[in-house]
Amino acid sequence: MTLLTNETVTTDLTTERASRLTAAGQAWNSRIAAKAEAANLTYTVTGEAEGSVGTVLTAGKHVFRIDEPEGLAGDDVAASPVEIALGALIACQVVVFRLYAQALDIRVDDISVKAEGDLDVRGLFGIDESVRNGFSAIRLNTTITGPESQERYDELREAVDAHCPVLDLFANPTAITTQVVKG
Numbered sequence: 001m002t003l004l005t006n007e008t009v010t011t012d013l014t015t016e017r018a019s020r021l022t023a024a025g026q027a028w029n030s031r032i033a034a035k036a037e038a039a040n041l042t043y044t045v046t047g048e049a050e051g052s053v054g055t056v057l058t059a060g061k062h063v064f065r066i067d068e069p070e071g072l073a074g075d076d077v078a079a080s081p082v083e084i085a086l087g088a089l090i091a092c093q094v095v096v097f098r099l100y101a102q103a104l105d106i107r108v109d110d111i112s113v114k115a116e117g118d119l120d121v122r123g124l125f126g127i128d129e130s131v132r133n134g135f136s137a138i139r140l141n142t143t144i145t146g147p148e149s150q151e152r153y154d155e156l157r158e159a160v161d162a163h164c165p166v167l168d169l170f171a172n173p174t175a176i177t178t179q180v181v182k183g
Contacts, residue, residue, distance in 0.1 A: 014109075017098065017102075018102055021098060021099060021102040022102065025099070025102070025103065043059075044059075045057055045058065045059045046058050050065070051067065051074070051075040051077065052067075052068075052073055052074055052075050053067065053068050053072070053073050053074050053075075054066065054067035054068070054074060054075055054077060054078065055067075064078070065077060065078035066078050066079060066080065066081050066084050067079070067080065068080050068081075072121075082117060082119060082134075082135070085117075086115040086116075086117050086138070087115075088166050089115055089138070089140070089166045089167060089170060090113040090114075090115050090140075091166075092164050092165055092166035092167065093113050093140065093142065093160060093164055093166075093167065094111055094113060096159075096160045096163055096164040096165075097111050097142070097144070097156065097160050098111070099163075100156055100159040100160055100163065101156055103159075104155065104156060104159060106146075106148055106152050106153070106155070106156050107146045107147055107148055108144055108145075108146045108148075108156070109145045109146040109147075110144070110145045110146070111142065111143070111144055111145075112142070112143045113140060113141070113142045113143075114140070114141045115138060115139070115140050115141075116138065116139045116141075117135040117137070117138045117139075118135060118136050118137045118138075119134065119135050119136070120132070120136060135170075138170060142157065144156075
C-alpha cells in the first residue's frame with residue numbers, strides 16, 4: 001500500500017490543473033476559430049426577495065443568498081451585496097491567475113487574495129448626493145507561493161490585470177439598462 005504524501009497530492013493537483021487549463025484553452029481557441037461568435041457569452045442570474053432585505057439568487061444550477069447585516073436592515077443570514085462583489089473579484093482573479101500562469105509557463109503553487117473596499121453609506125442613504133454610492137477605492141493584495149522570481153510574478157500580475165473580467169467591471173463603465181415591470 002502506498003500512502004500519498006502532500007507533495008504527491010500537490011503534484012497531482014498541479015498536473016490535473018495544468019491539463020484542465022490547457023484543454024479549456026485549446027477548446028475555446030478551436031471554437032472561436034471555427035465561429036467567432038462562439039466567444040460571445042451571456043450570463044443570466046435571477047433573484048427573488050427574501051426576508052427583510054435579502055435575496056435568493058439562481059445562477060444556472062446554483063442557488064445562493066445575499067443579505068445585509070442587521071445594521072442595514074438585514075437578517076444577516078448571508079454576505080452583503082458589496083461583500084459578494086469583492087468575492088467575485090477575488091474569485092475571478094484566482095481563475096485568471098491560474099489561466100495566465102499556465103499560458104506563460106509560470107509555476108504557482110498557491111494563491112490567496114484579500115480584497116478591501118471603502119464605501120461611504122451617505123450616498124446609499126441619500127444623505128449626501130455628492131458621495132459616490134459604490135466603492136471609492138478597492139485594494140487587492142495577492143500572495144503567491146512558488147519557485148518563480150518576483151519579476152515573473154509581477155509579469156503574471158500584469159497579465160491578470162489586463163484580462164480579468166470582473167476587475168474590468170470595477171475599473172471601467174459598463175452600459176446598463178434598467179426597467180421595472182408591474183406584475
